[in-house]
Amino acid sequence: MKKTGFFHRSELAEVLWSFRQEFIVVGIFSMVANLLMLAPTMYMLQIFDRVMASRSDLTLIVMSLITLFLFLVMAFAEWMRSRVLVHAGVRLDGVLGTRVFNASFEARLGQTGASVARAFSDLIQIRQFLTGNGILAFFDIPWAPIYLAVLFFLHPVLGYAALVFAAIQGALAWFGHRHTVAPSEAASKATAESGMYLQSKLRNAEALESMGMVHNLRPHWKARHDKALELHGKAQALSHRISAWSKFIRYSQQSLALGLGALLVIDGQLSPGGMIAANVLMSRALAPIDMLVGTWRGFIGAKGAFERLESLLQAHPERDPALSRVAPQGSVTLRDVVATAPGRPMPILKGVSTSVQAGTVTVVLGPSGSGKSTLARCLMGIWPDVSGEMLLDGLPIDGWDRNELGPHLGYLPQDIELFEGTIAENIARFGKVEPEKVIAAARSTGLHEMILRFPKGYDTPIGEAGNLLSGGQRQRVGLARAVYGNPVLVVLDEPNANLDDVGEAALVQSVQQLKARGCTVFLVTHRPGILAVADRLLILQDGEVQADGPRDAILNALRAAQAAAQSPPPAAATGGLQPTTA
Incomplete structure (x- = not known):
């Protein structure tokens, strides 16, 4: 454990903390990209409320060129933050690869059940989460309040509607996490046990075949295999039901937001450009939440991988590289x-x-x-x-x-x-x-x-x-x-x-x-x-x-x-x- 101020960080946490500069850079690029996400909304407002009213070709051309430039800047910001994360993932593997390799072998010698493959799977899972859409959702979600503020600026009713849909999506994410994580873990564990049982028998295939034991062992494997299939079926059925409800809520949000905007236009409280812009803006405001729902299981998996890897490194600390002894004589x-x-x-x-x-x-x-x-x-x-x-x-x-x-x-x-x-x-x-x-x-x-x-x-x-x-x-x-x-x-x-x-x-x-x-x-x-x-x-x-x-x-x-x-x-x-x- 390393001490920094009043906090005690584990070795793994200290390694991740050393990447704070990369995460700050990603945060800056995320800020640029999310602010420029307002460009389509502003463009629609200008098209419907100014260009179509003035019928000015020059205004249309200028607004289109400005918007295209902003889109290029936004694309560059998103590309750069992804590039920074990918390089950070490669560097993370370089920093921890040898360390995890050595600790895994020590754990295996200690008969703790750990293996090199499992430890590296955990490291890969952490690296993929830190370089994938999951971590980007965490960088994007703080900007959702800005989109909500713009919706409130267009009309308070639109802002409250966005809050309601956000609450529904958050509740669905919580329900999905609470009810799908345990069945999925049980199914994965059962599949791993079935695979390990089969692999252990394949290593002795000659003895099993020569003595006619394959037929006797097949029911033992099939019982484990059937249990894994049953657990997978239940987990997938629940996951598909939650996914179906998520699609229903997402499509309903898009349609109802457009209908609500149309109602405000009919009442004269919103312009047609504001209606279209509000629909796009509400989808953008709820996109990080929707992405977070989709990547929540990845986050839980990365969290579990982090805890296992942290325990492994704590149980098998790195030996002092400066320690050197004279060659032994053999007594x-x-x-x-x-x-x-x-x-x-x-x-x-x-x-x-x-x-x-x-x-x-x-x-x-x-x-x-x-x-x-x-x-x-x-x-x-x-x-x-x-x-x-x-x-x-x-x-x-x-x-x-x-x-x-x-x-x-x-x-x-x-x-x-x-x-x-x-x-x-x-x-x-x-x-x-x-x-x-x-x-x-x-x-x-x-x-x-x-x-x-x-x-x-x-x-x-x-x-x-x-x-x-x-x-x-x-x-x-x-x-x-x-x-x-x-x-x-x-x-x-x-x-x-x-x-x-x-x-x-x-x-x-x-x-x-x-x-x-x-x-x-x-x-x-x-x-x-x-x-x-x-x-x-x-x-x-x-x-x-x-x-x-x-x-x-x-x-x-x-x-x-x-x-x-x-x-x-x-x-x-x-x-x-x-x-x-x-």
Whole structure:
């Protein structure tokens, strides 16, 4: 929050406030355009009341030329204010684009349900409202009283009639907002849920088709789809009824205003030119209100987008760009780390503590569900609900700037996610592709020869999500990405899950090379073949550390405990004590 005088503005409000000069310019052009909107009225008055009475061609020509000039000035003012708003929208996107992008990813890591697409949709909605007819209606409506004043000047009855129609249109706008916003939001939410359900199933189309599950899932999707159609039908029916009433009021206003003017002409209280001018002037006076009615839903949508975006930026403030640290060495310390997740009554990790020196290979073991993958994410600083201390070189890992720290870290998650692009781009993390580093990373994972067999080598496109590669190939490309650029801390979560014997031998070689370069490696696995490269073992059981220490000491303790469990000594000889693991 930023403080200005007695007011506290959020980051988003402060950004919008920085555009006040553009809005002032738009307001000035709006003033010019709206004042010149009186030109048609004055022209009609002059035509009917002066030119037709005097039958003067010269007067007609002069009045027409003056009016055309005023129309050109009015068109220029409207074009300029639209141009200023468009440039302001582009600049708004430039100011907030990167900020919203980064905050969205942080929110996604925090499992808050936010997404990049939703945040950018909110930003686009705000930008479109600020550069569209909606904001122009707010600039035009303050000038409606001027038109009403001219109507009162022509005749008080016309002014009061305009006020009555304005009140009716305002009441219709209020009624429409009160009764259409909630149904429209419910329909949009139901449509989004139906779409998300379908997309989640399409991602697993092969399994669904092969096991004949498509037929079973179709009723579940159809129930959501039918609900969305029903809600949309109700919302559209109500919206169409309100739209029909709005047209009825608008057409009635135009006709009744003309009829009222004719009645005043018959009574001799108004000239024919005044009658025509009053009809045009009343339509112009009510046009901003009518436009406001039409854009009110856009305003409500932009207001909701502003509130969501404001909350997102407040929850994920921008990191200090001046913060810079020396390159890390790779020593890791965990102190009483507790990791939780929404919907789970018990923590996933329960007070995990360990200390690992730089250049050490630590293998993390434990049964499924013991918290190994959660520990891997905590080591990377990407698990949202965590307490305790996670230190890299004695400094909290979440205190680092991610753009600065990222090149020094390598991470291979269980679910390998590659991105549309070439093999080289994926290995290089979509940064600048340095061929020497890409080839070195591929060689260290035994991937180089395999890549050369592809039609375009390292420039081979892998398709969306790497779907042109096999599971083992994706895993090895992900491993090459993790070790790219000589990181100082590498966390590998089940890196050999999809590897054959050749791939696992390449993994062992890669870990040995990382260790030789002084890189700290955490390796989560179920397969014992990788233990040969371990310096330390960390064994988890139900989220707690069961054993932690040098590999040989832990293995000897486990063997001793297993042997003791298979042939327990007499209780009299041991005093009733049983051996425990380290």
